Amino acid sequence: MYEYLRGTVISARGTQVVLEIGGVGWLLNASLYTTRRLAPQTEARLFVHQVVREDLLALYGFHDTLERQLFRELIAISGVGPKVALAILSGLSPAELIQAVTFGDGARLKAIPGIGAKTASRLVLEMGNRVKDLDAGVSPGGLLGLPLTGEDAETAEALDALEALGLKKVLAEKELATARQVLKNAGETRPSVADLVRQVLKKGS
Numbered sequence: 198m199y200e201y202l203r204g205t206v207i208s209a210r211g212t213q214v215v216l217e218i219g220g221v222g223w224l225l226n227a228s229l230y231t232t233r234r235l236a237p238q239t240e241a242r243l244f245v246h247q248v249v250r251e252d253l254l255a256l257y258g259f260h261d262t263l264e265r266q267l268f269r270e271l272i273a274i275s276g277v278g279p280k281v282a283l284a285i286l287s288g289l290s291p292a293e294l295i296q297a298v299t300f301g302d303g304a305r306l307k308a309i310p311g312i313g314a315k316t317a318s319r320l321v322l323e324m325g326n327r328v329k330d331l332d333a334g335v336s337p338g339g340l341l342g343l344p345l346t347g348e349d350a351e352t353a354e355a356l357d358a359l360e361a362l363g364l365k366k367v368l369a370e371k372e373l374a375t376a377r378q379v380l381k382n383a384g385e386t387r388p389s390v391a392d393l394v395r396q397v398l399k400k401g402s
Contacts, residue, residue: 202258203242209235212283214258216243225258226279228286234260236367248272248279255279263291267328274323276316284311285320298324352377355393362398372397 202225204218209232214225225243235241243258244265257279259265264286271282288309289297297305298321306317352373359369376396380388388396 199245199247199256201242201244203240206235206237206239206241208237212287214243216241216258223256225256226283227258227260228264228283230264230286230290231258231260234370239367253279257283261291267291267294270324270327271320274319276319281311281316285309288312295328297321298328301325352393354390355397358390358394359397364397369397372400376400 202216202218202223204216204223207215207217207222209215209227212226212228212232214227214232214235216223216225225245227243231243243260244262246257246259246265246268248255248257257265257268259268268279268282268286271277271285272279277285285294285306289305293305296302301321303314303317303321306312306320307314312320355373356366356369359373360366364372373393376393377388380392380396385392
């Protein structure tokens with residue numbers, strides 16, 4: 198079983214990624230959460246899950262292990278196949294999905310295209326307790342504190358601001374990651390959007 202693939206992103210459009218490794222192009226299905234974080238001609242590492250059935254042989258790529266864990270939890274639910282699982286992960290970030298199923302927010306789940314009331318209820322019922330045991334691997338606060346929900350929103354807002362100022366998306370994402378780490382090292386455990394933008398501009402001045 199493959200753990201991850203590392204290579205050059207040839208394309209990342211919709212829910213498909215082409216990753217070139219050693220002259221071979223690998224086609225991976227992915228959520229919008231993942232494809233929006235990739236840019237052509239950059240190196241990327243995607244964690245993978247292989248689906249093998251009589252009518253299907255496909256690889257699925259994920260931005261991080263948490264997203265892959267959620268995908269595996271989703272496809273284990275009756276009536277939720279890989280396509281529906283990708284739709285859910287495209288509609289909500291991993292932290293947002295965990296928040297929705299943990300607190301029984303069926304309305305948030307039903308807002309995802311293709312997810313009806315029955316599926317939303319099943320997700321809450323079957324995943325509500327299991328997600329508490331997932332290993333986030335991203336912060337000391339773990340999943341119940343949902344620290345990534347705010348960070349995701351702040352990063353997206355800061356990214357929009359930097360792009361409006363003329364920075365290319367790929368560069369802005371890289372600089373934001375660096376800025377967040379610098380601020381955290383300085384004691385800012387939850388830097389604001391303004392702090393993030395100011396730190397990036399400070400570095401570039």
